[in-house]
Amino acid sequence: MNKDFKQTSRSGSLPWLLQRISAVILFVLLLLHFITYHFLSKGRAVNYQEIVAKAGSWWFPLLQFAFLLTALYHGLNGLWSVLEDYTANKFWRLVWYGLLLSVGAVLLFVGTLTIIKLYTLPVA
Amino acid sequence: MAMIDISVKILRYQPGKDEKPHWQVFNIAVEDESTILDVLNEIHWQHDGTLAYRRSCRSSICGSCAMKVNGRNVLACETPIHRFGRKLKIEPLSGFDIIKDLVVDLDPFFAKLKRIRPYLILDKPAPDKEFVQSPEQLEQIGESTLCILCAACSAACPSSWPNSEYLGPAALLKAYRFIFDSRDDGADQRIEIVNDKNGVWRCHTIFNCVEACPKKIKITEYLSRLKVKVVENSL
Amino acid sequence: MYKRTRFYDFTYYNFIGSWAWILHRLAGLALIFYLCLHIWVINSLTHGEAAFNNVMAFLNGVPFKLLETGLWGVILFHAFNGVRIVIIDFFKGSLVHKKLFIVLIAVAFILWALGSYLILQHVQWRAG
Structure with missing residues (x-):
């Protein structure tokens, strides 16, 4: 056995694959998102009633939740990969990881709440 | 052939004497067809005998004289000075500790290479005569066998600079070379080693290794295939 | 021995x-x-x-619309270079990665110009 061999932590393959899968999903969803919310209300501002009406459709919460989940996973996993590049210290890696998980949990909570609220808003 | 005047800036570090590396400029005259190694030899033989650097075969096969010239890792012996003009800036390879002047400590580099077990691992008894490999099977390994272990790739990798534990392109390429060798049975052990936070997943397809490789090996392409193989193996 | 690990080799x-x-x-x-x-x-x-109209009035002002075109640019760069990375990882893109970069970034630039035009059409020049 090679005495120089030092295994640190396994893993890496699944996050790597999921990062790419979420990237492809995001590519489609983000372009759709931009077209619907940033481009398509040509010449005027996004209208409250319009948004409320759109948010009331059955596909809205599903699509938005999928979007939220993939965006959060892709973003936080990407950030973790950057931090991993520069953090050798075990303690700091744990701190970063915990921090990212908590940020993810909070944002997922706030985001889900927003989607539910928008979906259940009364149409005037 | 004509003599030209060039200015050579070299990062010097004398252990025990210098606290940290510092630049020294040599203004010398050399033949215009000189290589970087010729320039270093000229300085070492005629101007300053204390200048330390590694060289051996002077025909780009031993892999001793990789160094950073004007911001790029090259083999000193095969690189003509006219590629860089009349101002040269020569440094030791990045990411490695400096022993003296242009000589860096390559022990970690070879330790990482050893880690992926760079030799044929057999489960079955070896055949009596030759180990038959088809042209297609040889094609799988491709250029990955051409590596001369000069460390130019690993020293050019931005993932290696902050992380001395990262296996680096050279060791990962060697892992590819054996994992994809039809004669080898050690793929599982090597994949285990490569599938590590300091293994193949620190490669972010930056291509600095490919730019630096004096043998023009498409390292990133092989590492991409390696990643897919590791993913397939762990699914 | 002189120790060297660094964040990035800027030279x-x-x-x-x-x-x-x-x-x-x-x-x-x-x-x-x-x-x-x-x-x-x-x-x-x-x-x-x-509350919605308050926030939207701010978001539809000139400074935020300009930031939005910047955001669109950053997204397009990340998205199209991301496509390049996926092609490198799974479809032998390593062999042509420089050409891929130039082509994909050119496409991204065209989309950026188109999108920015649409975004800037939404500017509410006067409040209310």
Whole structure:
């Protein structure tokens, strides 16, 4: 056995694959998102009633939740990969990881709440 | 052939004497067809005998004289000075500790290479005569066998600079070379080693290794295939 | 022995590959911070029509619309270089990665110009 061999932590393959899968999903969803919310209300501002009406459709919460989940996973996993590049210290890696998980949990909570609220808003 | 005047800036570090590396400029005259190694030899033989650097075969096969010239890792012996003009800036390879002047400590580099077990691992008894490999099977390994272990790739990798534990392109390429060798049975052990936070997943397809490789090996392409193989193996 | 580990070797020459990587990272970092901000802002849109209009008045002002074109650019760069990375990882893109970069970034640039035109049409020059 090679005495120089030092295994640190396994893993890496699944996050790597999921990062790419979420990237492809995001590519489609983000372009759709931009077209619907940033481009398509040509010449005027996004209208409250319009948004409320759109948010009331059955596909809205599903699509938005999928979007939220993939965006959060892709973003936080990407950030973790950057931090991993520069953090050798075990303690700091744990701190970063915990921090990212908590940020993810909070944002997922706030985001889900927003989607539910928008979906259940009364149409005037 | 004509003599030209060039200015050579070299990062010097004398252990025990210098606290940290510092630049020294040599203004010398050399033949215009000189290589970087010729320039270093000229300085070492005629101007300053204390200048330390590694060289051996002077025909780009031993892999001793990789160094950073004007911001790029090259083999000193095969690189003509006219590629860089009349101002040269020569440094030791990045990411490695400096022993003296242009000589860096390559022990970690070879330790990482050893880690992926760079030799044929057999489960079955070896055949009596030759180990038959088809042209297609040889094609799988491709250029990955051409590596001369000069460390130019690993020293050019931005993932290696902050992380001395990262296996680096050279060791990962060697892992590819054996994992994809039809004669080898050690793929599982090597994949285990490569599938590590300091293994193949620190490669972010930056291509600095490919730019630096004096043998023009498409390292990133092989590492991409390696990643897919590791993913397939762990699914 | 002189020890050397460093965050980045800034004197190393940057080829297309390393530029793509650096910009991809910076864009990614910018986007994750934007995502946090975005989720908070959208949450404030759910507090009734008055609050919504308040927030939208700010979002439709000139400074934010200009920022929005910047955001669109950062997203497009990250998305199209991301496509390049996926092609490199799974479809032998390594062999043509420089050409891929130039072509994909050219497409991204055209989409950026188109999108920015549409975004700037939404500017509410006067409040109300």
